[in-house]
Amino acid sequence: MSDTLATSVPQTQKAWLAIRRGEPSYALRLDNNVPVSSKLENGEVLVKVQAAALNPVDHKKLKLLPTVFSGRPHVISHDFAGIVLASSDSKIKQGDEVFGTILPNFQNRTHQGALSQFARAPTKTVALRPMNITPTQAAGLAVVCLTAYNALFDVAKLEPGQSLFVSGGSTAVGIAAIQLAKAIGCKVTATASGKNEELVKSLGTDVFIDYTKGPVHETLEHNAPTPKFHVILEAAGILALPLWTHSEAYLTPGGTFVSVGPQPDGAGEIPILIRYIWEAFIRPTWLGGVKRKWRLCHPQEKQEQLEHIAKLISEGKFKSVVDSVYDFDDALKAFEHVMTKRARGKVIVKVDPSAD
Structure with missing residues (x-):
C-alpha cells in the first residue's frame, strides 16, 4: 500500500463480529474498533465495502460450529461489492469497482469478512463489477x-x-x-x-x-x-x-x-x-x-468464473435478483429475514449509506 493511501485509510472500522456460537442476535456484535487489515500478501486486495450480502450458511455456521473450529472472533459474512483501495495483484488495480467473496478458508485464516467497512480479500475470488449493475445488485453474486x-x-x-x-x-x-x-x-x-x-x-x-x-x-x-x-x-x-x-x-x-x-x-x-x-x-x-x-x-476460488458471470451480465444474459436491502446497523434484521427462508433472491446489507 502506498504511503498516500495508508494515510487515507483509518486504523479501525465498524464491523459485525461473530463472537460466540448461537443465533445471530446472541452471537453477533457490532464493534466500532475492529482493526483494518491493510497489510496485503501477494494476490490480495483491500476493498472499501459498499454493500455486503447474507447467505443461509452464515447463520447456520453460527449455530452449529463450536468456536474452536470457526476462528471466532471474526467478521461475519462472505459476499461484497466495493472499491479497491490497494492491490498486490496487477490484474486488479486501485480504484477498480469490484464484486467478490471471502470464502471460509480465507476467513478462518485471516478473520476477515464482508460485513465491515473495509475488507481484505484474495483476488482469486474478486472480479470487476459490470457497470450496468449497482453495488447492491452485485454484492450477492459471488458465492x-x-x-x-x-x-x-x-x-x-x-x-x-x-x-x-x-x-x-x-x-x-x-x-x-x-x-x-x-x-x-x-x-x-x-x-x-x-x-x-x-x-x-x-x-x-x-x-x-x-x-x-x-x-x-x-x-x-x-x-x-x-x-x-x-x-x-x-x-x-x-x-x-x-x-x-x-x-x-x-x-x-x-x-x-x-x-x-x-x-x-x-x-x-x-x-x-x-x-x-x-x-x-x-x-x-x-x-x-x-x-x-x-x-x-462447493464454491471454488476461480476468478475466471466470476469474470464469465460479469460478461453475461454486461451482455444482458444474466441478472441479479435482490430480495431486500437493509442498513448496516440493521444487519440483525437482515439475518432474521434470511432465517424465515422466504427471501426471493439475495438479502443485502448496505455498508456505505451512499451506495446505490
Whole structure:
C-alpha cells in the first residue's frame, strides 16, 4: 500500500463480529474498533465495502460450529461489492469497482469478512463489477454463482443442449443455475412455490413445477421427461432424500444428482445426511442402492468464473435478483429475514449509506 493511501485509510472500522456460537442476535456484535487489515500478501486486495450480502450458511455456521473450529472472533459474512483501495495483484488495480467473496478458508485464516467497512480479500475470488449493475445488485453474486458454476460444470459436466432439473428455482443458487444453464442452451425444469412462478419463468425456465401441490418426486415419476434429465440440482441445501432415491425414474443413466451443501439446520437432518452418504457411496446397488451418482458442490476460488458471470451480465444474459436491502446497523434484521427462508433472491446489507 502506498504511503498516500495508508494515510487515507483509518486504523479501525465498524464491523459485525461473530463472537460466540448461537443465533445471530446472541452471537453477533457490532464493534466500532475492529482493526483494518491493510497489510496485503501477494494476490490480495483491500476493498472499501459498499454493500455486503447474507447467505443461509452464515447463520447456520453460527449455530452449529463450536468456536474452536470457526476462528471466532471474526467478521461475519462472505459476499461484497466495493472499491479497491490497494492491490498486490496487477490484474486488479486501485480504484477498480469490484464484486467478490471471502470464502471460509480465507476467513478462518485471516478473520476477515464482508460485513465491515473495509475488507481484505484474495483476488482469486474478486472480479470487476459490470457497470450496468449497482453495488447492491452485485454484492450477492459471488458465492451463489461460484456454487452454481461448480455444481453444473465442474461436478456434473453439464453440456449445451442437455436437460437440467433445479429443485429450489427461486433460491439464490437456483436463480444463478437456471441462468447459467440457459446461457449455454439447456432446457430447464425448476420448482418453486406458486407465488414465485413468475420470477422463475422470467429467468428462462421452460417447465415450472409448484412443489406445494404434491411431492415433486411423484410428479416427476408420473410425468417422466423424454429424454430424462442429465443433471438434477438440489439448490436449496435441503436434504430432499425422496428426490434422490426415486431419481432413476427421471435422471438419465450416467446423469448426476448434485446437492448444494447440504447445510443441516440442526440435529434432526443429520440422520438424513448419513442416509445420503450410505446410498451414494456405500450401499451397493444389489442391496437396493440408487443407480445414479450423487455429489456435493462447493464454491471454488476461480476468478475466471466470476469474470464469465460479469460478461453475461454486461451482455444482458444474466441478472441479479435482490430480495431486500437493509442498513448496516440493521444487519440483525437482515439475518432474521434470511432465517424465515422466504427471501426471493439475495438479502443485502448496505455498508456505505451512499451506495446505490
